Amino acid sequence: MLKTRIMPTLLYRGSGLVKGVGFDAWRTVGAALQAVRVYNLRQVDELVFLDIDATREGRAPDYGLIDDLADDCFMPLTVGGGIRSVEHVKRLLEVGADKVSIGSAAIEVEGLVANVADRFGAQCVVASVDVRSTPEGWRVARRSGTCPTDLCPIEWSRRLEAEGAGEILLTSVERDGTMQGYDVELCRAVSDAVGIPVIASGGAGCTDHVRAVLREGNASAAAMASVFHFTELTPLEIKAELRGDGFPMRSSSLW
């Protein structure tokens, strides 16, 4: 049986890792290489590494940095931030990324998701969908949540799937960093609308939140950051608890 993944997210800015609230109010939380090494020792299921300034600053991905991180990462690594071309993806895969996360450029660069999927396969394209609640309902935001669009996340996720995305990384901007729980309704709406796995992101503060988004939100995986940066909880503790509830969790020599 396919196991439910618990995925730490690392947000990179300038020279280190940060974590904010609502895609804002960033705090420094450590060094990237050290964090990757710790998560590797802890045998986490998968890592998400996002360079949150690259797109806004018009930078390409930092291949040297990813090369260094990947050398210590014997688990799957998804890399995002600044990816705007097939060439960017090719170079990231060459230095050790297993999947790429494409968000703003999926909206702004016509055909990018389709071209990357054609060339490297749908399985390496994680389409990142950042969502804000508006009076008109859920709307997709781009550029690290700063630029609103009129895209409905359900329709947009369906389109991304049709273009060749292999997974959706679905983040609630309002819940991000609050540790008040995922937007379970949003996750269920998107997850039920697509046939590809949806990774829930934004809001995890405890195991109950993760359980809710998996059970009621129909997420295939749960990504989280603050809960690992600011509480004592570890990925393994969350997994042990969920395993007790009957969720399929990866066997580990650390149990």
Add this chain to the structure above:
Amino acid sequence: MNVGVIRYGAGNIDSVVRALEVCGATPLVIDDAALLDTVGAIVLPGVGAFGHGMAALRERGFIEALQSEVLGNEIPFLGICLGMQLLATRGEEGPERWHDGLGWIEGDVSRLPADERVPHVGWNEVYPADTDGGDALMRGIDPGRDFYFVHSYRVVPDDAAAWAASTPYGAPFCSAVVREHIWGVQFHPEKSQSAGFEVLKNFLEAAC
């Protein structure tokens, strides 16, 4: 041992190289088909589209070189993910669009059935076909050990004897193939931490 890792523009080579190093091998990245006869074992990694993968091997002259080394000189071979799929007779890409593969394992590569979410991404169980340890690659791997998968297509061998392992996803699919000194794995041993290293070490041992 020198292990050649073939680079043909189909994805993440670095992780395979690093994992082989950790397992005690001396990996050599091979861009030039003429250098393939300098290694004691060959690993063909790769992700992505079947047709593109075969075309990329052909363009770089790897098909003849692989046939000569792996079939002719019996150099041990391990295909990973797309590298496993390319072993098959032919591969599907979109409805009724087929490309010829290396043809070392008789069978087709086709899309996973849509009764589960596709792509199949994440950690899933691997059940070695030969539980007596007869197959060198999967020796010592407990049935049901979790490995990392990320793929939309899978090999369907014609001959049941080619199955080295199976994985349940809806119906069980073939997650590893074997034919004498030729192996292929659908999962990523280089991303499966300790379980993956055991498989890679088994391969290196079999290649000695």
